[in-house]
Amino acid sequence: MTEDLHQLAAEAEATLHAAKDSAALEAWRVRYFGRKGVLSDVMARLSTISREERPAYGKAANEFRQTLDAAFAARQEVLRQAELAEALAAEGVDVTLPGRPVSLGRMHPSHRTLREIYAIFAEMGFQVYDAPDVETDENNFQLLNMPPGHPARDMWDTFYTTTPGVILRTHTSPGQIRVMRQYCPEPIRVILPGMCYRYEQVTARSEMMFHQVEALAVGHNITMADLKGVVISFARKMYGEGRKVRFRCSHFPFTEPSAEVDMDCIICGGQGCRVCKYTGWLEIMGCGMVHPVVLRNGGYDPDVYSGFAFGMGVERPAMLKYRINDIRYFFANDARFLEQFV
Numbered sequence: 088m089t090e091d092l093h094q095l096a097a098e099a100e101a102t103l104h105a106a107k108d109s110a111a112l113e114a115w116r117v118r119y120f121g122r123k124g125v126l127s128d129v130m131a132r133l134s135t136i137s138r139e140e141r142p143a144y145g146k147a148a149n150e151f152r153q154t155l156d157a158a159f160a161a162r163q164e165v166l167r168q169a170e171l172a173e174a175l176a177a178e179g180v181d182v183t184l185p186g187r188p189v190s191l192g193r194m195h196p197s198h199r200t201l202r203e204i205y206a207i208f209a210e211m212g213f214q215v216y217d218a219p220d221v222e223t224d225e226n227n228f229q230l231l232n233m234p235p236g237h238p239a240r241d242m243w244d245t246f247y248t249t250t251p252g253v254i255l256r257t258h259t260s261p262g263q264i265r266v267m268r269q270y271c272p273e274p275i276r277v278i279l280p281g282m283c284y285r286y287e288q289v290t291a292r293s294e295m296m297f298h299q300v301e302a303l304a305v306g307h308n309i310t311m312a313d314l315k316g317v318v319i320s321f322a323r324k325m326y327g328e329g330r331k332v333r334f335r336c337s338h339f340p341f342t343e344p345s346a347e348v349d350m351d352c353i354i355c356g357g358q359g360c361r362v363c364k365y366t367g368w369l370e371i372m373g374c375g376m377v378h379p380v381v382l383r384n385g386g387y388d389p390d391v392y393s394g395f396a397f398g399m400g401v402e403r404p405a406m407l408k409y410r411i412n413d414i415r416y417f418f419a420n421d422a423r424f425l426e427q428f429v
């Protein structure tokens with residue numbers, strides 16, 4: 088390197104050393120490496136000097152450039168490390184701070200109610216049987232004594248899948264066929280819990296999807312007295328000894344005789360409110376003796392066997408129990424509602 092270039096390099100290194108942050112480093116870079124910077128001047132001088140001096144000057148100019156490059160890279164690394172250390176010190180994790188509380192999930196009120204129902208029926212010797220939500224039209228209607236075109240189907244319009252004859256079940260009753268076909272000719276005492284789906288107007292007491300629990304008992308000499316005994320005993324265990332229960336004649340194609348069961352409305356104490364449609368009573372289930380056609384479809388000879396069945400909602404009893412005045416809260420996914428059930 089020529090004397091001048093030595094001196095220029097020394098100056099450059101001194102100013103580089105004085106650069107204390109990335110802004111100053113950038114200013115230095117522009118000053119030395121920029122288009123009109125010092126290095127560019129040094130290189131431009133090559134064309135102005137004599138042919139004899141050129142090789143020595145060219146070599147010196149290259150060394151000058153290498154010196155600057157190396158010095159810049161080293162300074163850049165020093166500043167990067169310093170800035171990183173500073174940022175880490177400023178943003179350091181304080182390990183002594185208390186952790187963030189983990190929010191715990193809670194049992195959904197429908198499931199709490201289901202568990203209470205399971206426990207009561209378990210005491211009476213009923214096992215839980217799982218049947219699918221997506222059912223065949225055959226199980227949901229036909230084998231339950233509702234052939235295509237039967238007017239009772241109008242009460243249970245539903246959602247259809249793209250597979251012909253496959254629907255979302257409107258009630259848990261199709262599970263009766265599955266249990267009977269699986270266990271025939273054994274006696275049966277099961278409950279069948281699960282979701283049901285109906286294409287209907289959503290109101291304070293009716294949802295498009297809701298839970299039901301079906302009960303089915305099949306055996307010898309089972310009578311309506313057994314049905315009433317089980318239903319009343321269930322209602323008293325679930326809602327307290329003083330509960331009023333009434334059986335109202337009704338019709339279901341898959342039971343004969345059939346009845347509907349009402350309980351006095353706990354929300355209004357029987358005075359009449361929006362939930363009980365101002366009657367003082369809330370319908371909690373449909374029931375009856377298993378129809379001979381259904382017994383036969385399940386594989387049981389109706390001359391030898393008899394049975395009872397009932398199907399109840401789950402959200403409506405939960406509304407009674409927890410004094411919830413609108414069924415829509417159950418599936419609205421509002422945490423403020425769900426958090427109340429600890």
Ligand code: FA5
Binds near residue numbers: 370401402
């Ligand atoms: C049935 O679904 C019959 N399968 C019940 C049955 C089973 C009768 C076995 C005889 C033998 P129903 O449509 O009434 O019946 O419904 C039974 C219960 O489900 C009602 O009492 C109610 O508690 C509940 N439920 C019915 N529709 C809705 C709805 N849209 N929203 C919430 N709960 C409902």
